[in-house]
Amino acid sequence: MNKKDHIIKAALTLLTRNGVHATPMSAIAKEAGTGMGTIYNYYPSKEVLINEIYTMIKKEETALFANFSETLPIKTQFESYYKATLLFFIEHPLYFNFMEQLHASPLITEASRNVGRKTIAPVLSMLTSGKQYRIIKHIDTEELLQFIGGSIFSFIRWFQTQPKINKKTSLKNQLEMVWDAIKE
Template sequence: MDKRTQIIIAAMKLLAEKGVQATPMSAIAKAAGTGMGTIYNYFATKEELINAIYLYIKHSEIELVNKSLDHTASLKSRFFHYYTAFINFYLKYPESFAFMDQFQSSPVITACTKDAGKQGFVSVIALIQQGQEEGIIKQMELEALLIFLGGTVTTYVRWVIGIDVHKREPQQEQQMRLVWDAIKA
Protein backbone atom coordinates (compact mmCIF):
# COMPACT_ATOMS: atom_id res chain seq x y z
CA MET A 1 0.00 0.00 0.00
CA ASP A 2 1.40 3.39 -0.94
CA LYS A 3 1.79 6.31 1.50
CA ARG A 4 -1.18 8.23 0.12
CA THR A 5 -3.49 5.26 0.67
CA GLN A 6 -2.03 4.66 4.15
CA ILE A 7 -2.86 8.25 5.04
CA ILE A 8 -6.39 7.99 3.61
CA ILE A 9 -7.17 4.78 5.51
CA ALA A 10 -5.71 6.02 8.80
CA ALA A 11 -7.55 9.34 8.49
CA MET A 12 -10.82 7.61 7.55
CA LYS A 13 -10.72 5.46 10.69
CA LEU A 14 -9.83 8.35 12.99
CA LEU A 15 -12.30 10.80 11.49
CA ALA A 16 -15.13 8.28 11.61
CA GLU A 17 -14.33 7.46 15.22
CA LYS A 18 -13.53 10.91 16.62
CA GLY A 19 -14.92 13.48 14.18
CA VAL A 20 -13.21 16.39 12.44
CA GLN A 21 -12.60 18.63 15.44
CA ALA A 22 -11.08 15.88 17.59
CA THR A 23 -8.76 14.58 14.85
CA PRO A 24 -5.70 16.76 14.33
CA MET A 25 -3.43 16.14 11.38
CA SER A 26 -0.71 15.11 13.84
CA ALA A 27 -2.89 12.19 15.02
CA ILE A 28 -3.47 11.18 11.40
CA ALA A 29 0.28 11.28 10.73
CA LYS A 30 0.95 9.10 13.76
CA ALA A 31 -1.76 6.57 12.81
CA ALA A 32 -0.47 6.45 9.22
CA GLY A 33 3.10 5.94 10.39
CA THR A 34 4.31 9.01 8.56
CA GLY A 35 5.35 12.58 9.22
CA MET A 36 3.27 15.74 8.95
CA GLY A 37 5.28 16.87 5.93
CA THR A 38 4.36 13.71 4.04
CA ILE A 39 0.66 14.30 4.68
CA TYR A 40 0.94 17.89 3.44
CA ASN A 41 2.76 16.68 0.33
CA TYR A 42 -0.41 14.81 -0.60
CA PHE A 43 -3.14 16.96 1.01
CA ALA A 44 -2.88 20.71 1.54
CA THR A 45 -5.73 20.77 4.10
CA LYS A 46 -7.80 18.44 6.23
CA GLU A 47 -10.78 19.27 4.00
CA GLU A 48 -8.84 18.12 0.94
CA LEU A 49 -8.00 14.89 2.75
CA ILE A 50 -11.66 14.35 3.70
CA ASN A 51 -12.68 14.79 0.07
CA ALA A 52 -9.99 12.31 -0.99
CA ILE A 53 -11.34 9.78 1.53
CA TYR A 54 -14.85 10.24 0.14
CA LEU A 55 -13.62 9.48 -3.39
CA TYR A 56 -11.50 6.57 -2.18
CA ILE A 57 -14.60 4.98 -0.63
CA LYS A 58 -16.77 5.69 -3.69
CA HIS A 59 -14.20 4.12 -6.00
CA SER A 60 -13.77 1.09 -3.72
CA GLU A 61 -17.53 0.73 -3.45
CA ILE A 62 -18.20 0.74 -7.18
CA GLU A 63 -15.25 -1.57 -7.89
CA LEU A 64 -16.72 -4.17 -5.55
CA VAL A 65 -20.29 -3.60 -6.72
CA ASN A 66 -19.42 -4.06 -10.41
CA LYS A 67 -17.56 -7.32 -9.80
CA SER A 68 -19.40 -10.41 -10.91
CA LEU A 69 -22.42 -8.55 -12.28
CA ASP A 70 -24.20 -10.63 -14.90
CA HIS A 71 -25.14 -8.10 -17.57
CA THR A 72 -27.48 -10.65 -19.18
CA ALA A 73 -29.59 -11.05 -16.02
CA SER A 74 -33.01 -9.45 -15.71
CA LEU A 75 -33.25 -5.84 -14.63
CA LYS A 76 -34.70 -6.87 -11.26
CA SER A 77 -31.83 -9.34 -10.69
CA ARG A 78 -29.24 -6.71 -11.58
CA PHE A 79 -30.93 -4.23 -9.25
CA PHE A 80 -30.84 -6.79 -6.42
CA HIS A 81 -27.17 -7.45 -7.19
CA TYR A 82 -26.31 -3.77 -6.92
CA TYR A 83 -28.38 -3.18 -3.80
CA THR A 84 -26.99 -6.26 -2.04
CA ALA A 85 -23.43 -5.38 -3.07
CA PHE A 86 -23.71 -1.88 -1.56
CA ILE A 87 -24.97 -3.33 1.72
CA ASN A 88 -22.28 -6.02 1.75
CA PHE A 89 -19.58 -3.46 1.00
CA TYR A 90 -20.50 -1.44 4.08
CA LEU A 91 -20.85 -4.53 6.26
CA LYS A 92 -17.43 -5.71 5.11
CA TYR A 93 -15.86 -2.26 5.59
CA PRO A 94 -17.61 -0.73 8.61
CA GLU A 95 -15.05 2.08 8.85
CA SER A 96 -16.05 3.18 5.35
CA PHE A 97 -19.68 3.10 6.39
CA ALA A 98 -19.00 5.10 9.56
CA PHE A 99 -17.12 7.73 7.56
CA MET A 100 -19.79 8.02 4.84
CA ASP A 101 -22.61 8.04 7.37
CA GLN A 102 -20.95 10.98 9.09
CA PHE A 103 -19.60 12.92 6.10
CA GLN A 104 -21.65 12.25 2.95
CA SER A 105 -24.00 15.16 3.68
CA SER A 106 -21.33 17.37 5.18
CA PRO A 107 -20.58 20.71 3.52
CA VAL A 108 -16.91 19.71 3.70
CA ILE A 109 -17.55 17.36 0.75
CA THR A 110 -17.49 19.67 -2.25
CA ALA A 111 -19.94 19.57 -5.15
CA CYS A 112 -17.01 18.74 -7.42
CA THR A 113 -16.11 15.75 -5.23
CA LYS A 114 -19.73 14.56 -5.16
CA ASP A 115 -19.89 14.82 -8.96
CA ALA A 116 -16.64 12.88 -9.31
CA GLY A 117 -18.01 10.24 -6.93
CA LYS A 118 -21.13 9.83 -9.10
CA GLN A 119 -19.07 9.14 -12.22
CA GLY A 120 -18.42 5.55 -11.19
CA PHE A 121 -22.11 4.89 -10.72
CA VAL A 122 -22.99 5.26 -14.39
CA SER A 123 -24.00 1.59 -14.57
CA VAL A 124 -26.39 1.94 -11.61
CA ILE A 125 -27.90 5.09 -13.10
CA ALA A 126 -28.22 3.41 -16.49
CA LEU A 127 -30.00 0.46 -14.87
CA ILE A 128 -32.55 2.76 -13.21
CA GLN A 129 -33.08 4.71 -16.42
CA GLN A 130 -33.54 1.47 -18.36
CA GLY A 131 -36.09 0.34 -15.78
CA GLN A 132 -37.96 3.62 -16.17
CA GLU A 133 -37.91 3.40 -19.98
CA GLU A 134 -39.26 -0.16 -19.82
CA GLY A 135 -41.98 0.81 -17.32
CA ILE A 136 -40.49 -1.41 -14.60
CA ILE A 137 -39.34 1.41 -12.29
CA LYS A 138 -41.47 4.40 -11.31
CA GLN A 139 -41.24 7.54 -13.39
CA MET A 140 -39.65 9.87 -10.87
CA GLU A 141 -36.79 12.29 -10.95
CA LEU A 142 -33.60 10.23 -11.08
CA GLU A 143 -31.95 12.19 -8.27
CA ALA A 144 -34.97 11.53 -6.00
CA LEU A 145 -34.71 7.78 -6.65
CA LEU A 146 -30.96 7.77 -5.98
CA ILE A 147 -31.41 9.71 -2.72
CA PHE A 148 -34.17 7.31 -1.65
CA LEU A 149 -32.08 4.22 -2.46
CA GLY A 150 -28.98 5.62 -0.77
CA GLY A 151 -31.03 6.46 2.30
CA THR A 152 -32.47 2.95 2.51
CA VAL A 153 -28.99 1.42 2.30
CA THR A 154 -27.64 3.75 4.99
CA THR A 155 -30.56 3.24 7.35
CA TYR A 156 -30.57 -0.51 6.84
CA VAL A 157 -26.81 -0.90 7.41
CA ARG A 158 -26.98 1.32 10.49
CA TRP A 159 -29.64 -1.02 11.90
CA VAL A 160 -28.27 -4.40 10.79
CA ILE A 161 -24.77 -3.77 12.18
CA GLY A 162 -26.29 -4.17 15.63
CA ILE A 163 -28.06 -7.50 15.06
CA ASP A 164 -26.82 -11.08 15.15
CA VAL A 165 -24.90 -12.01 11.99
CA HIS A 166 -27.05 -15.13 11.52
CA LYS A 167 -30.23 -13.04 11.40
CA ARG A 168 -28.93 -10.68 8.71
CA GLU A 169 -29.69 -12.74 5.60
CA PRO A 170 -33.47 -12.99 6.11
CA GLN A 171 -33.55 -9.33 7.08
CA GLN A 172 -31.66 -8.38 3.93
CA GLU A 173 -34.07 -10.34 1.74
CA GLN A 174 -37.01 -8.52 3.35
CA GLN A 175 -35.26 -5.19 2.90
CA MET A 176 -34.68 -5.84 -0.78
CA ARG A 177 -38.34 -6.76 -1.31
CA LEU A 178 -39.45 -3.60 0.49
CA VAL A 179 -37.17 -1.38 -1.58
CA TRP A 180 -38.11 -3.08 -4.85
CA ASP A 181 -41.81 -2.72 -4.03
CA ALA A 182 -41.23 0.98 -3.33
CA ILE A 183 -39.58 1.76 -6.67
CA LYS A 184 -41.29 -0.63 -9.08
CA ALA A 185 -43.93 0.85 -11.36
Protein backbone atom coordinates in the same frame (compact mmCIF):
# COMPACT_ATOMS: atom_id res chain seq x y z
CA MET B 1 1.63 -0.54 3.42
CA ASN B 2 3.26 2.77 2.43
CA LYS B 3 3.09 6.09 4.31
CA LYS B 4 0.17 7.33 2.26
CA ASP B 5 -1.81 4.18 3.08
CA HIS B 6 -1.02 4.60 6.78
CA ILE B 7 -2.28 8.19 6.62
CA ILE B 8 -5.52 7.12 4.90
CA LYS B 9 -6.10 4.32 7.43
CA ALA B 10 -5.39 6.62 10.38
CA ALA B 11 -7.65 9.34 8.98
CA LEU B 12 -10.50 6.88 8.36
CA THR B 13 -10.22 5.54 11.89
CA LEU B 14 -10.04 8.93 13.61
CA LEU B 15 -12.54 10.77 11.42
CA THR B 16 -15.18 8.09 11.91
CA ARG B 17 -14.52 7.75 15.63
CA ASN B 18 -14.07 11.43 16.57
CA GLY B 19 -15.71 13.34 13.74
CA VAL B 20 -14.24 15.81 11.29
CA HIS B 21 -14.02 18.82 13.56
CA ALA B 22 -12.54 16.91 16.50
CA THR B 23 -9.79 15.33 14.39
CA PRO B 24 -6.82 17.62 13.74
CA MET B 25 -4.19 16.74 11.17
CA SER B 26 -1.68 16.38 14.03
CA ALA B 27 -3.75 13.51 15.48
CA ILE B 28 -3.89 11.83 12.07
CA ALA B 29 -0.10 12.17 11.70
CA LYS B 30 0.45 10.72 15.17
CA GLU B 31 -1.94 7.80 14.52
CA ALA B 32 -0.21 7.15 11.17
CA GLY B 33 3.22 7.20 12.81
CA THR B 34 4.45 10.00 10.61
CA GLY B 35 5.40 13.63 10.95
CA MET B 36 3.35 16.68 10.07
CA GLY B 37 5.68 17.49 7.16
CA THR B 38 5.03 14.11 5.61
CA ILE B 39 1.28 14.36 5.96
CA TYR B 40 1.28 17.83 4.38
CA ASN B 41 3.46 16.57 1.52
CA TYR B 42 0.62 14.26 0.57
CA TYR B 43 -2.33 16.35 1.70
CA PRO B 44 -2.07 20.14 1.97
CA SER B 45 -5.27 20.27 4.06
CA LYS B 46 -7.72 18.08 5.90
CA GLU B 47 -10.31 18.84 3.21
CA VAL B 48 -7.99 17.45 0.51
CA LEU B 49 -7.45 14.32 2.62
CA ILE B 50 -11.18 13.89 3.18
CA ASN B 51 -11.88 14.20 -0.55
CA GLU B 52 -9.12 11.69 -1.30
CA ILE B 53 -10.77 9.19 1.05
CA TYR B 54 -14.20 9.87 -0.44
CA THR B 55 -13.02 9.28 -4.01
CA MET B 56 -11.01 6.21 -2.94
CA ILE B 57 -14.15 4.64 -1.47
CA LYS B 58 -16.22 5.56 -4.53
CA LYS B 59 -13.61 4.04 -6.84
CA GLU B 60 -13.63 0.83 -4.78
CA GLU B 61 -17.41 0.78 -5.14
CA THR B 62 -16.87 0.54 -8.90
CA ALA B 63 -15.99 -3.12 -8.34
CA LEU B 64 -19.65 -3.65 -7.37
CA PHE B 65 -20.48 -3.38 -11.05
CA ALA B 66 -17.96 -5.93 -12.32
CA ASN B 67 -20.73 -8.45 -13.05
CA PHE B 68 -23.46 -5.90 -13.68
CA SER B 69 -25.14 -6.44 -17.05
CA GLU B 70 -27.66 -4.08 -18.59
CA THR B 71 -28.98 -7.02 -20.62
CA LEU B 72 -30.44 -8.63 -17.51
CA PRO B 73 -34.00 -7.83 -16.38
CA ILE B 74 -34.32 -4.55 -14.47
CA LYS B 75 -35.29 -6.34 -11.25
CA THR B 76 -32.20 -8.57 -11.48
CA GLN B 77 -29.99 -5.54 -12.10
CA PHE B 78 -31.47 -3.79 -9.09
CA GLU B 79 -31.08 -6.85 -6.86
CA SER B 80 -27.47 -7.26 -7.94
CA TYR B 81 -26.64 -3.62 -7.24
CA TYR B 82 -28.52 -3.38 -3.95
CA LYS B 83 -27.17 -6.61 -2.48
CA ALA B 84 -23.60 -5.83 -3.56
CA THR B 85 -23.80 -2.34 -2.05
CA LEU B 86 -25.12 -3.63 1.28
CA LEU B 87 -22.44 -6.31 1.45
CA PHE B 88 -19.70 -3.85 0.46
CA PHE B 89 -20.51 -1.53 3.34
CA ILE B 90 -21.15 -4.36 5.81
CA GLU B 91 -17.69 -5.70 4.97
CA HIS B 92 -16.13 -2.21 5.18
CA PRO B 93 -17.64 -0.63 8.31
CA LEU B 94 -15.08 2.22 8.38
CA TYR B 95 -16.05 3.13 4.82
CA PHE B 96 -19.70 3.10 5.82
CA ASN B 97 -19.11 5.27 8.89
CA PHE B 98 -17.04 7.72 6.85
CA MET B 99 -19.63 7.97 4.09
CA GLU B 100 -22.49 8.28 6.57
CA GLN B 101 -20.79 11.28 8.18
CA LEU B 102 -19.54 12.97 5.04
CA HIS B 103 -21.59 12.02 1.96
CA ALA B 104 -23.66 15.21 2.21
CA SER B 105 -20.93 17.40 3.71
CA PRO B 106 -19.95 20.68 2.05
CA LEU B 107 -16.34 19.50 2.50
CA ILE B 108 -16.83 17.08 -0.40
CA THR B 109 -15.95 18.97 -3.57
CA GLU B 110 -17.91 18.93 -6.79
CA ALA B 111 -15.01 17.08 -8.46
CA SER B 112 -15.21 14.34 -5.81
CA ARG B 113 -19.00 14.15 -6.18
CA ASN B 114 -18.53 13.71 -9.94
CA VAL B 115 -16.28 10.71 -9.26
CA GLY B 116 -19.07 9.27 -7.11
CA ARG B 117 -21.63 9.99 -9.80
CA LYS B 118 -19.59 8.10 -12.40
CA THR B 119 -19.46 5.13 -10.04
CA ILE B 120 -23.23 4.74 -10.12
CA ALA B 121 -23.67 5.29 -13.87
CA PRO B 122 -25.00 1.72 -14.33
CA VAL B 123 -27.60 2.35 -11.60
CA LEU B 124 -28.70 5.59 -13.25
CA SER B 125 -29.06 3.75 -16.55
CA MET B 126 -31.03 0.95 -14.85
CA LEU B 127 -33.39 3.43 -13.18
CA THR B 128 -33.90 5.33 -16.44
CA SER B 129 -34.65 2.12 -18.37
CA GLY B 130 -36.89 0.86 -15.59
CA LYS B 131 -38.95 4.04 -15.71
CA GLN B 132 -39.06 4.01 -19.49
CA TYR B 133 -40.44 0.47 -19.53
CA ARG B 134 -42.79 1.16 -16.61
CA ILE B 135 -41.05 -1.30 -14.33
CA ILE B 136 -39.91 1.36 -11.87
CA LYS B 137 -42.13 4.17 -10.65
CA HIS B 138 -41.90 7.33 -12.68
CA ILE B 139 -40.33 9.39 -9.89
CA ASP B 140 -37.43 11.78 -10.30
CA THR B 141 -34.19 9.78 -10.43
CA GLU B 142 -32.60 11.88 -7.69
CA GLU B 143 -35.54 11.11 -5.40
CA LEU B 144 -35.23 7.39 -6.18
CA LEU B 145 -31.51 7.52 -5.41
CA GLN B 146 -32.17 9.29 -2.11
CA PHE B 147 -34.75 6.68 -1.14
CA ILE B 148 -32.55 3.74 -2.13
CA GLY B 149 -29.46 5.26 -0.50
CA GLY B 150 -31.43 6.08 2.63
CA SER B 151 -32.60 2.49 2.89
CA ILE B 152 -29.01 1.27 2.52
CA PHE B 153 -27.72 3.62 5.23
CA SER B 154 -30.61 2.82 7.55
CA PHE B 155 -30.27 -0.94 7.11
CA ILE B 156 -26.51 -0.96 7.69
CA ARG B 157 -26.85 1.25 10.77
CA TRP B 158 -29.43 -1.21 12.14
CA PHE B 159 -27.40 -4.24 11.04
CA GLN B 160 -24.33 -3.01 12.95
CA THR B 161 -26.30 -3.03 16.21
CA GLN B 162 -27.88 -6.48 15.76
CA PRO B 163 -25.21 -9.13 16.42
CA LYS B 164 -27.58 -12.10 16.32
CA ILE B 165 -29.66 -11.50 13.21
CA ASN B 166 -29.74 -13.87 10.27
CA LYS B 167 -27.76 -11.89 7.71
CA LYS B 168 -29.04 -13.78 4.67
CA THR B 169 -32.70 -13.48 5.68
CA SER B 170 -32.38 -9.83 6.67
CA LEU B 171 -30.68 -8.90 3.38
CA LYS B 172 -33.40 -10.74 1.43
CA ASN B 173 -36.17 -8.99 3.38
CA GLN B 174 -34.60 -5.56 2.93
CA LEU B 175 -34.13 -6.13 -0.78
CA GLU B 176 -37.76 -7.20 -1.23
CA MET B 177 -39.11 -4.22 0.71
CA VAL B 178 -37.09 -1.69 -1.28
CA TRP B 179 -37.95 -3.32 -4.61
CA ASP B 180 -41.64 -3.36 -3.68
CA ALA B 181 -41.40 0.36 -2.85
CA ILE B 182 -39.85 1.44 -6.18
CA LYS B 183 -41.47 -0.94 -8.67
CA GLU B 184 -44.38 0.27 -10.80
